Amino acid sequence: MKNVYGGEKMFQAAFWGGITSLSLLIGAVMGIYLHISKRIVAYIMALGTGLIIGSATFDLLSEAEGKANLLYLTSMFLLGALIFTLFEIFISKKGGSERKRSKKNPHGHSGLAIYVGTIMDAIPESIIIGVSFIGDQPIQWVFIIAIFISNLPESLSSSIGFKLDQYSTSKILTLWGSVVVLSSLSSLLGYTLLQDVSESISYIIGAFGAGGLLAMVSSTMLPEAFEEGGPIVGFLSSLGIILSYILTNLS
Numbered sequence: 001m002k003n004v005y006g007g008e009k010m011f012q013a014a015f016w017g018g019i020t021s022l023s024l025l026i027g028a029v030m031g032i033y034l035h036i037s038k039r040i041v042a043y044i045m046a047l048g049t050g051l052i053i054g055s056a057t058f059d060l061l062s063e064a065e066g067k068a069n070l071l072y073l074t075s076m077f078l079l080g081a082l083i084f085t086l087f088e089i090f091i092s093k094k095g096g097s098e099r100k101r102s103k104k105n106p107h108g109h110s111g112l113a114i115y116v117g118t119i120m121d122a123i124p125e126s127i128i129i130g131v132s133f134i135g136d137q138p139i140q141w142v143f144i145i146a147i148f149i150s151n152l153p154e155s156l157s158s159s160i161g162f163k164l165d166q167y168s169t170s171k172i173l174t175l176w177g178s179v180v181v182l183s184s185l186s187s188l189l190g191y192t193l194l195q196d197v198s199e200s201i202s203y204i205i206g207a208f209g210a211g212g213l214l215a216m217v218s219s220t221m222l223p224e225a226f227e228e229g230g231p232i233v234g235f236l237s238s239l240g241i242i243l244s245y246i247l248t249n250l251s
Contacts, residue, residue: 010191013133017126017187020147021180024122024155028176031159032169041153042229043236048150049217049225050240055143056210057241058248060128063140064203072200073207080124080211087120088219118179121154121216126183128209130190131202142247146240150221157224 030036064073125147132140155176162172194202225233 009133010188013130013191014184014188016133016144017129017190018180018184020125020129020144021122021151021183023148023151024118024176024179025173027152027155027157028159028172030152031156032163032172036156038157038228039230041157042225042227042233045150045153045157045221046225046229046233046236047240048146048153049221050237050242051142051146051244052150052213052217052221052240053237054241054244055140055146055248056213058245059140059143060206060210062248064207068200068203068207072204076204076208077211080208080213081215082211084120084124084212084215085219088215091120118158118175119182121220122151122179122183123186124209124212126186127190128206130187130192131194131205133191134195134197134202142244145247146244150217154221 061073061077129140129144129147132143159172159176162175163169194205197205222233222237225237229236
């Protein structure tokens with residue numbers, strides 16, 4: 001019975017890891033075939049940013065209160081932010097800083113850097129989803145919803161930029177499709193490799209991911225949203241945060 005239950009949760013981890021990244025593929029199709037204004041994309045991005053900030057705070061951190069060592073949580077949170085920042089510096093120097101941009105890059109996008117940068121965003125998110133299925137801790141539904149929504153404008157915006165840089169439709173869809181597969185596998189691995197760790201360790205891993213996610217939205221998504229959407233994105237981000245709070249308390 002235990003093996004059957006474990007197999008079911010393993011499937012759920014892989015399934016939801018893929019579902020959250022499926023919005024990347026949906027956003028790419030929208031960016032290629034629909035004419036959506038940059039302002040609307042910015043508004044969706046701002047809302048998604050707020051949801052991520054809220055879910056990282058209320059789901060990944062607040063759930064750990066009293067269940068893991070505060071020093072370890074703090075250290076891993078800052079380590080996650082630091083590692084993402086270092087990777088972001090490296091990727092930016094290689095041309096991947098424009099991976100969330102809908103404008104044409106006069107120097108041309110670096111396909112490999114953009115691909116690596118996208119994976120860098122998606123894999124930690126997916127691992128956290130996989131970890132959320134371990135044991136009896138509540139599944140982070142708000143986090144799953146937040147990542148799904150935030151992925152949509154990311155790929156929508158980036159795909160417009162890819163198209164302007166003469167990337168073929170098949171190449172763009174292959175790029176995002178492979179990220180969906182990798183996300184599903186990462187979620188599966190997160191569940192499989194970490195299912196025997198203690199509850200406190202799983203929360204510490206969540207804190208590490210939260211740090212990376214907050215560093216990501218602060219350095220990539222918010223600047224793009226404000227540049228294209230203006231001051232109203234501050235309200236939309238706040239709306240995303242309070243919606244995340246409400247959903248967390250309802251779940």
